[in-house]
Amino acid sequence: MTDSGVVLPWLVIREDDNGNRYRVGRYATRAEAEQVADRLDDRRHQRLYVVERVDRATA
Template sequence: MNDGGAMLPWLVIREDDNGNRYRVGRYATQDEAQKIVESLDGRGQQRIYWVERVSQTTG
């Protein structure tokens, strides 16, 4: 999967207090995605953020 030609295999996912999940963004590295999670977690909102790697399939 790519975005504008660059590989962005790391997702930041948000789950709100109603159980709804949203993709916040795609990132090139796990470290970059984790920094986003840490910045969002500090806002005091009742939401959960985590990092997932996009599965890479060939086809």
């Protein structure tokens, strides 16, 4: 939950070719997160954008 009370349980994570993972953003819906990941995905590099749901207990 953010300070404004909005729940953003979906993350877009970038994983580089060395296995490092970076959070790109948080989104309210899976569809929104997948749309962002699809736009960021660049097949010329070995970067992978994945969508993951955050567990409420760890958010």
